[in-house]
Amino acid sequence: MAVNQSVIGSKAMIASPHYLATAAGARILERGGNAFDAAVAVSACLAVVYPHMTGLGGDSFWLGYHRAEGKVRGYNASGRSGCKASIGAYAGLAAIPTRGAGSVVTVPGMVDGWDAVHRAYGRLPWGQVLAPAIEYAENGFPMSKDQYANTARHEAMLARTLDTADIYLPGGRAAKPGARFRQRALAGTLRRLAQYGRDDFYKGEIAKEITDCLGLRDGLLTADDFADHVGDWVEPVVGSYRGYELYQMPPNSQGFAGIMALHILEHFPLGGIGHGSHDYYQLCVEALKLSFRDRNRYLTDPAFSGVPLERLLDKSYAAKLAASIALDRALPAESEALGSDTAYAAAVDEEGNAVSFIQSLYFEFGSGVVAGRTGVLLQNRGSFFSLDPGHVNSLQPAKRTFHTLMPAMACRDGKPAVLYGTQGGEGQPQTQTAVFTRIVDYGMDPQQAINEPRWVWGRTWGEPTQELKVEGRVPAEVLASLARAGHRVRKVNDFDGIMGHAHAIVRDEQGFLQGGSDPRCDGAAIGW
Template sequence: MKQPAFGSETMVVSPHYLASAAGARILEQGGNAFDAAVAVSACLAVVYPHMTGIGGDSFWLTYHQDDGTVRGYNASGRAGYEATPDRYAGLASIPRRGVGSAVTVPGMVDGWHAVHSRYGKLAWGEVLAPAIQYAEKGFPMTQDQFANTAQYAHVLAATPETAAIYLPGGSPMQPNERFRQPAMARTLRRIATHGRDEFYKGDTAAGIASFLSKHGGLLTADDLADHEGEWVEPIHGSYRGHTLYQMPPNSQGFTGIMALQMLENFDFSAIEHGSYDYYQLCIEAVKLSFRDRDAYLTDPAFASIPLERLLSKSYAASLSGLIRLDRAASMDTQPAGSDTAYAAVVDREGNAVSFIQSLYFEFGSGVVAGDTGILLQNRGSFFSLDPEHVNRLQPGKRTFHTLMPAMACVDGKPSILYGTQGGEGQPQTQTAIFTRMADYGMDPQQAITEPRWIWGRTWGELTQELKVEARVGDDILSKLADAGHMVRKAAPFDGIMGHACAIRRDANGFLQGGVDPRSDGGAFGW
């Protein structure tokens, strides 16, 4: 099994080795964790275009050693002023692809600016330089990007501006061919020169708004100009001596805390890792957290969310009493997208950043906005058109968001930074890798590499399933099926399980980094 990366002072992990390398480069140039995190984020937007981009959203958890406090930044966008259910009259739901799915303002660039301007050391242009280089000079097409491009070629072909970039000559580029994005390079150069407002008020904003106006889109120049993210206080809970931090709603982060606090009521020292009982407990705890998530999660500015109750230990204890080792609970969830990129950075001063970003579905809306090179997200397609639904579409509203970067502290200092790609799978994979580290003493690499599962519907499927990697073993799969799960055996290291990363500070003070063998990730520490 692959060993974790080790560092005495620093660590960078991400699901693409070029983005991780860029973060390490920024640290070597004298930048701090915040500079490096923004550089990694910008690079992921270039080298991981099927999973993320500057036309999407991001969420950030930060720890600055001078503050001694975990802070959050919500860089998710709101629905446009013209985004009302009436604009989708006659439809059962908001379109999942195309211009009609581009309902919310991209928050990514605002997130870069917020984190860098508050905590960064290097110049803005220096931090964005690696991403510009990858966009302009190109990088090798990975097998993962090729496979996703081929799978969604029909989506990419629907918009000429998108097809010109991702399907040159009418078909995907082959693995290891040089993939360039000159339009993206020009956009990033403008942002590097003119700052955050170039994206929201400058030529880039004008290009996005003009394109959408010509093609019947809902976002306008005013929507972009008025966008602002916000610093927020993270929500928190605890698990076996760790203080757990997650982003508050509109993030589903509270599900990650709820599941672990339920599991804290079970004695894992008496439960073998990889046993039927281990999988059954983890699966059922997350399912129970989904029940409350689907009932309450939306923009807290538009609805009351009972977080105090949901995050209480007494509530966790009552829910844990509902878990049956011999029977799967029958539940349903709303389909969620799967494209995302999680990364984390720790620097020699002890600063730490745990962050995640997304376009929602693979390649988002599938629409590149004119000559900007920017793929627009389709996150707003998750809004409901049902006027009674808690997550119903309303102008200026943020939608239910699957993104949930995590950080755990011991004695007030970051101990574990963790997260993963994969919509519905995020709280499930977080639960797996955290229990493996906290209860079974695994390093981050082993915790990520061990077999995984994903329960619930993904956006392209109409039925509930429990997908479990074949490495779990037929005996465990049979027991899960006997308990009532709709089990489907997945391939070993199946990409549907997500692309996780984690950093852990071990008992000797060393940093350990792990990246997912299901991804193109890289971990760099020294």
């Protein structure tokens, strides 16, 4: 399999999991937009050209650096559960359904995120930023291999809802790769947003169509839930690693787990340990398992239950955890069965503004429910709430759930140096750790860091077992030694989509931008 080559530029760069979205972001920059305009345009385009991974019916998280402000700021564009959401609403069930209207528990936060980021920092008119997405939805685009594979795999689920099947299964089957794929209903919704703005999605005709559709299916979300929705500007969670300042989104995001893992790894001389060796994989996997233990114990909506970030991110606590790691023994640990569909992207402009952002529907195609004539595929993120009233992430009204989405940014001397992130549920902190340590400890450019063999431990794609899945390019002797240490090792394909779709932008010591896009997806990095 051919792998991507690193992209180098000196002025600006865009990286995303679909080449058309990347190209749209580049066009926005060329037309005078800044990184924030480009990021919203890329996000909107991904909602069209990568519909199995993201959409207007989902959530997003944003980390942005505005040069004039000189600081990193976050926006939490995730939705809360509806006023009728309660454990009692699912009486007789062991868990919230993962598909169908019963899985639609939280209000989509995506559109609010676009509006907030653009209002705060955008330069171009709102309609101009949304224009590329409207064009792709109305006129169509070539069906990608990734979209086709996911559509074919989920044909039976998509066929359950007529409005969904009409769009995603023309003629009753998934369209073949390369076929023109149109979403005219979604184009109409995007046009309304361009004309009337964010409030049409939460208080206007779009909101009415979505909630009327859910009402006919005994859904829990109401018009009042949409009207009450608002996202939040937040202070990022901060850590450090070998001279870099680390920034992640605060809870309800799992971002702090990524910082915890790096704090633990800072106690080991990774640069002196052979990359791709048993010790490299062992240290990374064990550090992440320890961070997951605390994440699973505490992560939820902080408005409902406090998350002790000060203690979890304390370097002395990291030292204690690091001391528990053995090179020849796998620690016992439990992972969560988390969803997988996500799209990460990043944008940097010539002024030095930078945006690292991520968005999702939770499972592939989310709930599987397209809301009436809107063309909007609704997420099933709220299905991760627990029906156990004693669980930290138990379902309650107006609550945000445990969220896997975690865009990352690392700074040097207060300025963005590395923007990175990935698709993949519980795989997100794992792949972030792989990419970042390869860049910082091993001096790899972002493309090489992404191309190198990866691993994913646990149940990130709903797997029933706690396997350590490792790409087939890892030497057999390393796989054997990991198995002897107690890992349940399974070799997968050489470049396996189960590892997620990672992307990164690095500003090197000379000021050049270097970009990488994952060969496991349909993406591209463009720089100039």
